Amino acid sequence: MSEPHRPTPPHEWGGGLPAHARCVVIGCGIVGNSLAYHLTRLGWRDIVLLDKGPLPNPGGSTGHASNFIFLVDHSKEMTALTVDSVRQYRDMGVFIESGGIEVARTRERMQELTRRTASGRSWGIEPISLVTPAEVKELVPYIDESVILGGFYTPGVGVVDSLRAGTLMREKGQASGALHIAPKTEVIGIDVGAGRVKRVRTTDGDIEAEIVVITGGVWSPRLARMAGTRIPLTPAVHQMIDIGPVPRFRGAKSDIEHPIVRDMDTNMYERQAGGDLEIGSYAHRPILYDPEDLPAVEQAALSPTEFPFTQGDFEEQMQHALELMPEIVGDESVGVKYAINGILSLTPDGMPVLGESPDVKGLWAAAAVWVKEGPGTGKAVAEWMVHGESEIDLHSSDIARFHEHQKTRAHVRARAGEGFNKTYGIVHPSEQWASNRNVRLAPFHVRERELGAVFFEAAGWERPQWYESNAPLLEEFGDRVTRRTAEWDARWWSPIINAEHLAMRERAGLFDLSAFTIFDILGPDALASVQCVALRQMDVPVGRVVYTPVLSTHGGFKSDLTIMRLGDEHFRVVTGGASGMADKKWFRDQLLPSAQLADMTSAMTTVGLWGPQAREVLAGATSDDVTNEGFKFGTCRTLEIGTQRVLASRISYVGDLGWELYVPIEQGLKLWDTLWEAGRPHGLAACGIGVYGTTGRLEKSYRAHGNELETEYNVVEAGMAAPRVKEEAFIGKAAHLHHREEDPAAILCTLTVDDHQSKSGEKRYMLGREPILTRAGKRIVDRKGRGSYVTSAGAGPSAGKHILMAYLTLEEAVVGNQLLVEYMDERYPVTVAVAGATPLFDPENARIRS
Amino acid sequence: MTVIVLMDSSDASKQALALARKFGEPQSVSMDAVQPFAPDALAAILAQAADDMNASAVVAAGTERGNEVMARLAARMGLPLAANCIDAEPGDPTTVTRQRWGGSLLEEARLHSPRPLMTVAPHTVAADSGPPPAEVEVKPVAETDLVVRVVDHVSPSNGGVSLAEAKVIVSGGRGVGSKEGFAIIEELAGLLGAAVGCSRAVTSAGWRPHTDQVGQTGTKVAPEVYIACGISGATQHMAGLKGAKRILAINSDPQAPLMLNADYSVTGDLKEIVPAISAEIRKRR
């Protein structure tokens, strides 16, 4: 943040609010307190932290949180934020380690607990273990162990005093003289001018501010609307009761002396709270509110986020709690002392909403953050604000990730409602949302339906994952298509994907790539603007296509994408749907004065055509020159295909000869039909994203953003460093040059699974995020403290292997080195096939250049 | 026109009398007309008097006894009763303004009755300063109206200062934290010769007996000084404080409703402040 600012001497503050501030943080919950404190720690001054409620408990969700922290989450980002939060809570002396056990009542849940063990190991949570019912009983003597099959025990789980933590952080911030705190100060407006935040208007006067951060929890959407933008979250109910006094806890010396139990299958938890037992539930129907529904502080009987308990929603839960802990819950002398519908924040995808608004410069958000990740999130967002980047990669939480439809009230409510009951759910890594589908349809959607497409969603787009009409290919390819018998491995998957892959490799495949985010950079400063974002040289002849990493300030991967040079002052950026909106913001933020950005996503549609027969297919539809000499790899130009003018770009993400073909969206169906007709004689197959995103990509060791490519890893580690670095400046250049000088701490490798046989005899296939261990079963941790885990996993039908990618330390990143992967509590031998970027399949890249 | 007023020697009765005058020339029935106290008998006397004098209305103070007797009168006569009025205007219908929620809310109502029966909320109307009204001649009552009568009286066993009559009250709320936390409250109360009070949250938690509870459903107090320690000031509690002359609030939250509605405030941790006040008092002795 290089904006100039006028410091306000503290003496000007007087008794009331300062008239100017560098930064106003709105909301004194756990995240606001943490963020304000970390900003002061990182050297910012003139910060005002305000809340409409009183202190220390302003009445938001922090004030009624159950305050316990389980460490392991399948999300690496969430786990990292949680672990950092625990460290901070410990340092503040407000953490009581109690241990925590997630118990299973079903076999399916036991399997899920083995997955959690794997995630725990991948993210370096130690110690963790699977425990038997008898072991659970020993740790939690009041449990009826006969109703459970086992548990996942994390001794490092604990309970915090989040209000105290908030007070301590505010005090530290104040002690530095950089923080002014204003409770009972309600924000009544946020003024924006020329796309920038200008001023916060409050009941105690106005503050001119350079930066405003919304940390208002469930009130955040209301605050965002004041600035004309949106924070997509919804207040939702989490039910909680407190029963006591529990005879067994009489004379308890601390808040908690027994491990917290999460009764995963019933979506509930039970924890000791001093002499009482607290029982919480995520099992009831989703009860969502609008931010406008929340009462004023004085109006509420308890607090504005503690709503009256609705007993009708808790009936089954009482039964479940009674089953698990009959000694306490069934005790007639133990009464329900407190029962609330606590209000917390839910987002459409379950992740927080962090970062600078894509609509209003200088307006930041840190919302939908729970107590367990509060301090870590505050710190990370503060780093992002001060340094332009946080130590923990926050891309899954970036406020800029949302597409327009994902910010609508209806979408937020639909997805939050659907996600609520999955809070403790067993969620398959490929699991699809059921609500609010069919928002964005490709122009050839109707054809895909006719072909029996099984649709997966990407950024609201319905994309065929595979086509049921390709089932006959299974017969054609016979044993070359691996079948999966384990239900979990085969869920949201079909062997048809592998058959489509083989059809593409042998003949040609047609792909729906409508979900691309496409935007053009135009104007006299277009070149300079893309040049400063892209790692690769962008001053290329018109008609060249460049695949380039986009780096963060510290040289990590912000994104990777392709850029076509369509004119002297015209570049077209093509990126994935998932990261598209964040990429767009990143480019827009770097635009020089004489450059504009135009979003073409809904103007253009894209069809992919690849395979050894792709040229024949295309030649059958166009009379233009598509020979290797006439249309070289890495170039783009307009072709006439039938009556259409099509922008063709000769690149590939599946490792075969072919093109991405761009046409105005209303012409997409015509293009599809033309190609389909031309492809008929050549055995063209419609291929799903299962091939594009997984099998084709993995065989070629192509990296994917969010999997292999994150800000935590650099270009050298990913094996993507070019022989030379361009002369021109670009973001992350200094760091990148440094990375080229040092030995990489880890190298991205491609591994293959040697033996899939589990103890039961069934063959198992890893799906990703599993830990990679040494043959001795030890975690592999690089000198930067990063553990090795599977960044991507999937079949390689042409290679005849199940392929994994993982970063390994230099000593392990040796071709032929034998290691282990842990999956479902078993370990399988794997071998390093490639260290670096060389593809497993067609290592010379002969196919794409043929 | 005659209005019957049920009276004793209290200020509340004189306040009721003041409002009653709007309805006619007052004649009084003494609360002590039947000894020992027998509410049905008093109701019978009032009913008889009202009939005998064709009274335009019957009025009493909205004290516990006033409300009780008037309810019995209403039941006996089959008429509506407006309890705890702060104002009333004769007419058809009579219009009244009465208290709800222990005075936290006011109700404007129409009383459709040939003979309005009303009680007057204490301390809401200026007391009548005129000469006491003539007393109605009391006739003997039926035996059945003496079934409910006071047969005994027990004095408070704890011997402490009664909350209702205390000149000073030191009161604790949820902020005191525990049963044991009241030790510092008791210490200060001891030094001041004060009664110990508490909020409803405290009695519900079992930290103090209900006899210590100040508020709408506890005792309504009227001390010279009320010291509220760690009490936020919900309407339930404030309803009991209307008679307090001076309120000192001690709370870590300077914005707590009670801190804003007090005469004096001290911000901070009551666990430090209360002992410091005790120490200061000792020092000055």
Add this chain to the structure above:
Amino acid sequence: MKVLVCVKRVPITGGRIVLTDDARAINTQHLGFTISPHEECGVEEAVRLIEANKGESVVLTLGPPEAVEQLRDAMALGIDRAIHLKTDGQEWDAESTAAALIEAIRADETSNGPFDLIFFGNESADSAGFQVGIRVAYALARPCVAGLKKVTLEGSSVRCEQEVEGGRDVYVVPLPAVLTVKEGLNLPRYPSVPGKMRARSKPMAESTPTRPVPRLELVKLAVPAGQGRRAESLGAGSAAAPAVVEMLQKAGVL
């Protein structure tokens, strides 16, 4: 023995009462509901009496459909069955409420035998008419003692203690009787989870009486103006102690 307790569903108010737009009711959008506090003690007393003497306890309310919650709450505490006189949510004045209760009590007693004791709260937390229990007692021609802080069963009569200035007045009345009680009578228990679960299957009778034209007719409600105090700060923390003591001296209490 048989004991009836009559309860009223009332909102749990916060620091500030907000009215509906027509100012005829409290805006309860954000509020929870409870059995009016005095009556909570009535429920507890009824449960204790039946625990000690065997028999049946019954809870009765006149209220909106949602008042079922309060009836279940009472049954969770140990009341055996419930009678719900359903309203459409409009407020009933005390006279009409009493009339409906009287009819319901008569009907229940005709089928199931008379109640030895009927408990009411001394006054409801919200409308505070101080009269429903007394009206019911008069209609049933039973003795009624009001404002009780202690109730002791003595054979076929009941000893009642009523809090008055300077102590407690004692009444002894024969059963059957109607008693209106006040908070402090006992410390009500919290419902246990098994109690709550049992409450779900306890019998609940309901009927829908017709609301008569009220003779005490609510026109509108208003929140009274604040007391107008503006606190003078005596300081912060223990440093404020001397100022506090000076204030006490000025007030003449030290």
